[in-house]
Amino acid sequence: MFRITAVVAAGGLGLAALSACGSSDSGSGDEGSGSKTVTLVSHDSFAYTKDVLKAFEKESGYKVRVLKDGDAGQAVNKAILTKGNPQGDVFFGVDNTLLSRALDNGLFQSYEAEGADGIQARYRVDQDKHRVTPIDSGDICVNYDKAWFSEHKLAVPTSFDDLVKPAYKDLLVTENASTSSPGLGFLLGTAAEYGDKGWEGYWKKLKANGVKVVDGWEQAYNEEFSGSAGGKKAKGDRPLVVSYASSPPAEVIYADPKPKTAPTGVAEGTCFRQVEYAGLLSNAKNSKGGKALIDFLVGKQFQEDMPLNMFVYPVIEGAKVPDAFTQYGPAAANPETLDPARIADNRDEWVKTWTSLVLK
Numbered sequence: 001m002f003r004i005t006a007v008v009a010a011g012g013l014g015l016a017a018l019s020a021c022g023s024s025d026s027g028s029g030d031e032g033s034g035s036k037t038v039t040l041v042s043h044d045s046f047a048y049t050k051d052v053l054k055a056f057e058k059e060s061g062y063k064v065r066v067l068k069d070g071d072a073g074q075a076v077n078k079a080i081l082t083k084g085n086p087q088g089d090v091f092f093g094v095d096n097t098l099l100s101r102a103l104d105n106g107l108f109q110s111y112e113a114e115g116a117d118g119i120q121a122r123y124r125v126d127q128d129k130h131r132v133t134p135i136d137s138g139d140i141c142v143n144y145d146k147a148w149f150s151e152h153k154l155a156v157p158t159s160f161d162d163l164v165k166p167a168y169k170d171l172l173v174t175e176n177a178s179t180s181s182p183g184l185g186f187l188l189g190t191a192a193e194y195g196d197k198g199w200e201g202y203w204k205k206l207k208a209n210g211v212k213v214v215d216g217w218e219q220a221y222n223e224e225f226s227g228s229a230g231g232k233k234a235k236g237d238r239p240l241v242v243s244y245a246s247s248p249p250a251e252v253i254y255a256d257p258k259p260k261t262a263p264t265g266v267a268e269g270t271c272f273r274q275v276e277y278a279g280l281l282s283n284a285k286n287s288k289g290g291k292a293l294i295d296f297l298v299g300k301q302f303q304e305d306m307p308l309n310m311f312v313y314p315v316i317e318g319a320k321v322p323d324a325f326t327q328y329g330p331a332a333a334n335p336e337t338l339d340p341a342r343i344a345d346n347r348d349e350w351v352k353t354w355t356s357l358v359l360k
Contacts, residue, residue: 143247145263221241246325
């Protein structure tokens with residue numbers, strides 16, 4: 001979901017990994033049902049505090065092997081292709097934009113995690129079969145460069161409607177909806193806002209207003225966006241970028257010296273809620289260990305460890321969120337959402353139409 005470089009933080013549900021986070025146990029070992037090694041398959045941005053994972057290993061008796069398999073879309077597709085002989089026991093990182101693809105292809109087997117009753121009701125899905133467990137959430141939103149807007153004496157856009165106004169021509173950069181998780185989330189946000197027919201007209205206006213499309217978040221945020229402190233190259237000239245609601249606190253937490261206020265902000269009227277899930281893989285060789293690992297992922301210790309590692313929000317009731325999150329970039333109050341079934345019915349066609357409208 002929301003990940004950033006080590007220089008300044010900023011997924012998943014995909015950005016650049018905050019840290020290398022190698023596996024706790026790289027040996028293959030015996031992966032049978034009696035194995036004491038459990039393998040977690042995830043996207044490249046999975047991150048954690050080593051001591052937290054070691055605590056699980058000590059308590060459970062299992063060694064955890066982490067296999068990172070590309071960005072979220074790549075990892076899900078590979079997991080589907082190998083479901084007959086899976087690479088691991090648990091998959092973490094399928095989000096609500098891709099969930100239906102995983103479920104329709106039989107990627108997961110049923111398991112209701114211990115502690116699942118503590119998950120906030122708004123994140124629960126598949127309640128009849130319990131094939132996936134919600135793990136984290138985050139908001140895909142347009143971020144803005146505060147200094148740029150102050151210097152140009154231009155009001156900050158606050159909604160999707162604002163982005164197509166002449167005042168914001170040639171200011172926005174977004175990611176390709178067919179190759180990027182935040183790019184797809186932004187497209188889904190416009191579909192939720194304007195409906196099945198209206199979103200196409202909106203994107204025609206956005207294209208006419210000079211929106212720039214690049215392949216992924218790393219290029220958009222660290223190369224094209226004028227407000228990023230983490231880019232290795234010269235700053236871009238676009239003061240608006242599709243990123244995450246947790247980007248501003250990350251800009252503060254990983255800055256040296258730390259600014260008193262976040263240098264970037266979030267246009268809250270442009271947010272789409274992303275949720276990531278974990279599931280016990282069909283044909284998992286160590287299903288017992290996999291179940292224990294899912295219980296751990298939804299437990300309070302790991303839930304409270306996630307925010308400063310993956311810059312996402314916990315999903316269980318009562319989990320603490322770092323003060324920096326609420327101070328510099330609280331979650332959107334009313335983000336756009338779409339039912340996973342609606343995404344399933346329309347996603348591929350929406351992306352195909354979007355590609356024709358915007359890239360050709």
